[in-house]
Amino acid sequence: MNEVHDKEYTTLSSERNAYLKGQKRTQRLIFAWQIGILLQFLFFWELFARMGIIDSFILSQPSRIASTFVSMAKYDLLLHVGVTVYETLVGFVLGVIIGTALAVVLWWSSFISKISEPYLVVLNSLPKIALGPVIIIIVGAGTEAIIFMALAISLIVTVLEMLNGFRHTNREYIRMASTFGATKGQIFLKVVFPYNISTLFNSLKINIGLSLVGVIAGEFLVSKAGLGYLIVYGGQVFKMDLVMASVIILAIVAALMYQGVVLLQKLAMRWYSH
Amino acid sequence: MNILEVKNIAQKYQAENGETIAIKDVSFSAEKGEFISIVGPSGCGKSTLLSIISGLLKPTAGEVFVNGSRVLEVTSHIGYMLQNDNLLDWRTIYKNVLFGLEIRNIKTPENVARAEDLLKKYGLYEFRNNYPSQLSGGMRQRAALIRTLAVNPDLLLLDEAFSALDYQTRLTVTDDVYGILKQEQVTTIMVTHDIPESISMSDRIIILTQRPAEIKEMMSIDFNMENRTPLSCRNNPNFSRYFNHIWKELSIYE
Numbered sequence: 001m002n003e004v005h006d007k008e009y010t011t012l013s014s015e016r017n018a019y020l021k022g023q024k025r026t027q028r029l030i031f032a033w034q035i036g037i038l039l040q041f042l043f044f045w046e047l048f049a050r051m052g053i054i055d056s057f058i059l060s061q062p063s064r065i066a067s068t069f070v071s072m073a074k075y076d077l078l079l080h081v082g083v084t085v086y087e088t089l090v091g092f093v094l095g096v097i098i099g100t101a102l103a104v105v106l107w108w109s110s111f112i113s114k115i116s117e118p119y120l121v122v123l124n125s126l127p128k129i130a131l132g133p134v135i136i137i138i139v140g141a142g143t144e145a146i147i148f149m150a151l152a153i154s155l156i157v158t159v160l161e162m163l164n165g166f167r168h169t170n171r172e173y174i175r176m177a178s179t180f181g182a183t184k185g186q187i188f189l190k191v192v193f194p195y196n197i198s199t200l201f202n203s204l205k206i207n208i209g210l211s212l213v214g215v216i217a218g219e220f221l222v223s224k225a226g227l228g229y230l231i232v233y234g235g236q237v238f239k240m241d242l243v244m245a246s247v248i249i250l251a252i253v254a255a256l257m258y259q260g261v262v263l264l265q266k267l268a269m270r271w272y273s274h
Numbered sequence: 275m276n277i278l279e280v281k282n283i284a285q286k287y288q289a290e291n292g293e294t295i296a297i298k299d300v301s302f303s304a305e306k307g308e309f310i311s312i313v314g315p316s317g318c319g320k321s322t323l324l325s326i327i328s329g330l331l332k333p334t335a336g337e338v339f340v341n342g343s344r345v346l347e348v349t350s351h352i353g354y355m356l357q358n359d360n361l362l363d364w365r366t367i368y369k370n371v372l373f374g375l376e377i378r379n380i381k382t383p384e385n386v387a388r389a390e391d392l393l394k395k396y397g398l399y400e401f402r403n404n405y406p407s408q409l410s411g412g413m414r415q416r417a418a419l420i421r422t423l424a425v426n427p428d429l430l431l432l433d434e435a436f437s438a439l440d441y442q443t444r445l446t447v448t449d450d451v452y453g454i455l456k457q458e459q460v461t462t463i464m465v466t467h468d469i470p471e472s473i474s475m476s477d478r479i480i481i482l483t484q485r486p487a488e489i490k491e492m493m494s495i496d497f498n499m500e501n502r503t504p505l506s507c508r509n510n511p512n513f514s515r516y517f518n519h520i521w522k523e524l525s526i527y528e
């Protein structure tokens with residue numbers, strides 16, 4: 001908001017032009033290096049596999065991954081990606097909504113918040129994956145268990161993160177609202193929540209990753225479809241091409257979902273005019 | 275009739291590590307349109323006194339009346355402006371100015387029009403769609419004042435409202451604000467550390483003792499000037515007389 005926008009100038013000074021050109025050149029160079037490293041990595045991987053220096057049965061090789069990818073794409077790739085994305089999004093949305101709601105309750109009542117403190121600390125440090133068998137027994141070995149796992153992993157983090165943000169709202173802002181006789185609800189809606197929009201999105205960015213971790217862990221345990229299922233299945237039948245292809249697709253899916261949150265943040269920020 | 279009556283206010287703060295007596299016994303009153311400053315050694319309970327008058331804080335003893343009715347909670351008769359402008363940085367100036375109206379659920383077309391008038395009158399209307407970070411300190415302070423005045427208070431409380439500004443800006447802003455307040459006929463109680471500022475703006479000055487606060491002296495400020503402004507009265511011969519007096523009263527506590 002504070003920087004000088006270039007469009008405000010009708011003509012740019014020659015120094016500014018040189019500066020901008022230099023910036024652009026650096027950016028292009030960085031991008032070229034990034035692509036270059038990836039291509040070289042793939043090239044040597046393929047080369048060493050063909051020369052027999054590395055065992056392509058265990059470590060696979062780019063050309064075989066590519067052909068696996070093509071045959072998966074013809075067959076049921078979309079189904080598996082769809083299942084994983086669906087489970088992740090459901091777990092993510094539930095985690096955000098329930099987590100934020102709990103954080104609001106804890107912000108509202110310092111009494112409840114003090115009571116729940118030791119529980120939150122313990123739950124936060126507990127590796128949630130250890131709950132896998134318990135979850136399966138309680139909600140059954142199906143999609144529900146996977147979503148539940150995603151929720152379990154992201155929920156407590158959301159609660160703690162949001163609560164921390166709410167508590168660190170500028171006190172003077174709250175005092176200012178009180179001078180107009182604001183109720184606690186008004187203080188929350190008009191000061192605390194808008195103040196924490198960026199906290200919310202930081203927590204969303206962490207959560208989308210955590211939900212995916214939960215979903216893959218869940219799919220390792222119970223599932224008939226999804227990228228986690230493909231990875232486990234490929235490992236069991238020793239089809240490393242399938243495992244590698246799935247991992248790569250998973251990386252792409254994770255990156256796309258993260259970018260989705262970033263895009264959402266940009267829209268929300270514009271709307272809230274931060 | 276007195277617009278404000280403060281009767282035998284006392285305040286003790288309770289904390290885990292003990293009790294703090296902030297105010298011992300303070301009583302005074304203010305007439306409509308009057309400008310009263312409160313000065314006193316730091317930590318003597320000035321902010322506490324304002325919070326009590328505003329209704330934000332319940333005193334341990336004593337009563338406050340505004341327009342004859344007792345203040346038990348924050349009421350719409352009182353506007354309270356804190357030290358920082360506290361403009362919300364995600365709202366435009368326009369939306370910031372309407373904040374009080376929103377909170378009090380009185381965002382009627384008439385009140386909005388009044389707020390817009392104040393923006394126009396005090397030179398902020400062109401900046402209404404800007405964000406606080408794009409304004410100078412003086413403009414932000416004016417915006418905060420308009421936010422407080424938009425709810426149409428009968429009594430205005432200022433707690434070191436200008437101390438965040440640099441000296442130059444401060445002189446012009448106090449001149450601006452003084453003009454606004456006299457024009458809108460708002461009764462004002464101002465807490466300040468700045469003795470010249472208190473003399474230049476006030477009709478009366480209340481000097482408090484060290485904590486626990488009592489009223490040490492109540493001074494009437496009179497310059498016998500027409501169209502007195504904070505800047506013009508600084509040149510009046512009485513100014514330094516008042517200054518020396520208050521200085522002496524307060525320096526006992528240094």
Ligand SMILES: Nc1ncnc2c1ncn2[C@@H]1O[C@H](COP(=O)(O)OP(=O)(O)OP(=O)(O)O)[C@@H](O)[C@H]1O
Nearest residue numbers: 287288289294296315316317318319320321322323
């Ligand atoms: N919430 C509180 N709990 C306990 N003690 C408090 C509280 N608020 C203020 N005090 C104490 O009461 C006394 C008066 O505080 P107050 O802020 O009213 O003084 P002040 O005159 O406004 O000070 P300053 O000149 O620094 O602005 C101080 O000793 C302060 O430490």
Ligand SMILES: [Mg+2]
Nearest residue numbers: 320321322433
């Ligand atoms: Mg104070």
